[in-house]
Amino acid sequence: MSTTARDAAIAAKRLAREKSSFDSLARRFYAGVFNYLCWISRDRGLAEDLTQETFMQIWQHLPEVRGERALKAWVFRVARNEYLQHRRRAGLETVALEDCVGSEAADLTSPGPQLSLEREGLRRAVRGAVDKLPDHYREVILLHNLEGLSLAEIVEVLEIPVGTVKSRRAKALSMLRHLLQEEEVGNDAM
Amino acid sequence: MRCDEARENLHGDAGRLGHARLGLHLLRCRACRAGAREIRALDSALSALPRFTPSAELLPAVLAQAQARRQTTETQKETRTMKRLAYAVAFLIIAGLLAGGLLTKARPPDGRALLISAAEAMEEAKTIHVVFRGTEAAPDSPTGFRMMPGRGEMWLSDRTVALRYVDSAGELLLASYLDCDTALWWVYDRSKQSLYEANLGAVRERLPQIVAKVSRRFRGEQLVEMMTTEYPDAQESVSTERHEGRLVRVVTFVYTHSKQPRHITARRVFEVDPETARLITARRYAKVEGAPEELIDSLDKVEYDVPMPPGLAEPRCPNDTQTIETSVTLEETSDTVSLVMQHNGVELGRMDTAKAD
Numbered sequence: 001m002s003t004t005a006r007d008a009a010i011a012a013k014r015l016a017r018e019k020s021s022f023d024s025l026a027r028r029f030y031a032g033v034f035n036y037l038c039w040i041s042r043d044r045g046l047a048e049d050l051t052q053e054t055f056m057q058i059w060q061h062l063p064e065v066r067g068e069r070a071l072k073a074w075v076f077r078v079a080r081n082e083y084l085q086h087r088r089r090a091g092l093e094t095v096a097l098e099d100c101v102g103s104e105a106a107d108l109t110s111p112g113p114q115l116s117l118e119r120e121g122l123r124r125a126v127r128g129a130v131d132k133l134p135d136h137y138r139e140v141i142l143l144h145n146l147e148g149l150s151l152a153e154i155v156e157v158l159e160i161p162v163g164t165v166k167s168r169r170a171k172a173l174s175m176l177r178h179l180l181q182e183e184e185v186g187n188d189a190m
Numbered sequence: 191m192r193c194d195e196a197r198e199n200l201h202g203d204a205g206r207l208g209h210a211r212l213g214l215h216l217l218r219c220r221a222c223r224a225g226a227r228e229i230r231a232l233d234s235a236l237s238a239l240p241r242f243t244p245s246a247e248l249l250p251a252v253l254a255q256a257q258a259r260r261q262t263t264e265t266q267k268e269t270r271t272m273k274r275l276a277y278a279v280a281f282l283i284i285a286g287l288l289a290g291g292l293l294t295k296a297r298p299p300d301g302r303a304l305l306i307s308a309a310e311a312m313e314e315a316k317t318i319h320v321v322f323r324g325t326e327a328a329p330d331s332p333t334g335f336r337m338m339p340g341r342g343e344m345w346l347s348d349r350t351v352a353l354r355y356v357d358s359a360g361e362l363l364l365a366s367y368l369d370c371d372t373a374l375w376w377v378y379d380r381s382k383q384s385l386y387e388a389n390l391g392a393v394r395e396r397l398p399q400i401v402a403k404v405s406r407r408f409r410g411e412q413l414v415e416m417m418t419t420e421y422p423d424a425q426e427s428v429s430t431e432r433h434e435g436r437l438v439r440v441v442t443f444v445y446t447h448s449k450q451p452r453h454i455t456a457r458r459v460f461e462v463d464p465e466t467a468r469l470i471t472a473r474r475y476a477k478v479e480g481a482p483e484e485l486i487d488s489l490d491k492v493e494y495d496v497p498m499p500p501g502l503a504e505p506r507c508p509n510d511t512q513t514i515e516t517s518v519t520l521e522e523t524s525d526t527v528s529l530v531m532q533h534n535g536v537e538l539g540r541m542d543t544a545k546a547d
Contacts, residue, residue, distance in 0.1 A: 027249065034242065035242045044242065052251060052252055055256065056255060123238045126236060127239060127240060130236070145233060145237065146241070173228075176236075177232060180232075180235065
């Protein structure tokens with residue numbers, strides 16, 4: 001095989017690898033990205049559009065990304081930037097999270113009906129409480145507790161110091177505790 | 191560990207040592223233990239947050255869109271890339287010009303064999319000097335193709351990679367020079383009125399290998415890589431014509447960008463010296479049905495084994511240019527070695543080479 005033909009074969013393999021790595025990356029992250037975008041945009045249709053836009057950005061810039069370690073944070077940063085860009089373009093529209101959740105939250109697939117109801121109650125309470133958090137606190141909770149990003153990865157996504165991430169998380173948890181306590185008191189009173 | 195430190199570390203990422211110290215503190219401090227329990231309880235409650243499941247169509251749509259984009263990025267990528275990296279301007283034009291020929295799959299063997307030989311001749315030359323240009327699309331251009339208008343020159347050897355690109359008025363837009371003998375890399379960017387200089391002394395030992403690979407990538411591998419976009423319906427033709435008093439082989443590929451918003455027919459024309467198998471010129475055209483064909487870019491001249499011109503290392507920038515010292519790092523992955531020029535955390539240039547031969 002000539003040098004150029006061999007190079008062509010190498011190049012073709014590399015492109016195939018690149019495509020394959022994009023496909024596996026998309027498969028790995030699309031559901032998480034969609035979930036995150038759904039939570040922050042509160043709009044399922046928009047979240048689907050933004051997920052597609054996010055992966056188009058990823059597709060274009062994937063060859064520039066170096067290092068598996070930063071990959072997850074980078075993917076979520078791209079998703080967040082897509083959302084922020086959309087917000088700047090369209091102006092912020094807030095939709096009740098309930099509209100986004102639809103029937104999904106009523107997914108009662110637990111062992112027994114009583115436990116299901118308790119879990120569903122807790123789920124609703126937590127969801128309601130998280131939805132009431134200011135955006136900058138909510139983001140930290142969503143990225144950490146829902147998407148499993150470490151604090152160091154959240155630093156990369158939000159581009160803020162680690163101390164700020166920690167303090168936002170602490171404040172978010174503190175607010176959640178109060179909100180859940182209020183919810184509990186309200187339920188007890190009924 | 192004090193209580194305030196402990197409270198901070200309760201939120202994770204304390205590191206192994208921090209975690210151990212936190213554990214010790216929690217054994218002794220009832221208040222912090224209560225805080226830790228509370229955080230665990232909240233984390234547990236948060237695990238009950240519902241997840242939104244995307245529709246079954248989303249993933250196929252993402253993958254299909256990427257696949258469609260793959261087939262159109264070749265031209266679109268040009269405009270984006272040239273803003274980021276000086277070398278890319280030269281590379282994309284040259285690669286784009288050569289692209290249709292070498293890797294178009296549905297083709298008779300003649301044209302392909304001719305162009306593979308041409309690429310080999312470029313690789314084997316000790317030095318290569320190319321002159322190329324991007325054309326300015328008319329404001330009402332129906333194809334939507336846009337290249338950076340202007341002219342460029344590139345000199346490539348195993349020791350040096352140099353580029354100069356001027357606009358239609360002759361003003362320097364981009365220039366770059368990477369040389370392993372002087373261990374110097376500079377990039378001039380008119381949009382920033384800046385000349386970025388980096389001393390490569392720290393990576394001097396690796397330079398000969400890296401520069402040779404970078405240079406060969408421009409001449410061979412990466413050109414070919416750019417050409418791996420498949421145009422299954424490409425029609426190939428080979429003819430012999432007279433060019434400036436001598437006979438040349440003309441290889442033409444015609445294919446369509448069916449994924450573009452509009453149906454675009456692209457044509458790539460290569461002139462090859464039949465005796466030496468060397469590429470003489472290459473041109474790329476695009477046409478929308480019913481509109482005149484447009485020249486997108488052109489490789490006007492390729493010179494082989496010419497001496498590198500004196501003064502190539504001199505930036506010759508406009509007077510209002512500020513010179514900025516930058517740093518260069520060597521980044522390695524399992525597949526690649528890259529020289530990366532950065533200033534204030536912004537990447538100014540990148541030279542990627544594959545580790546594999």
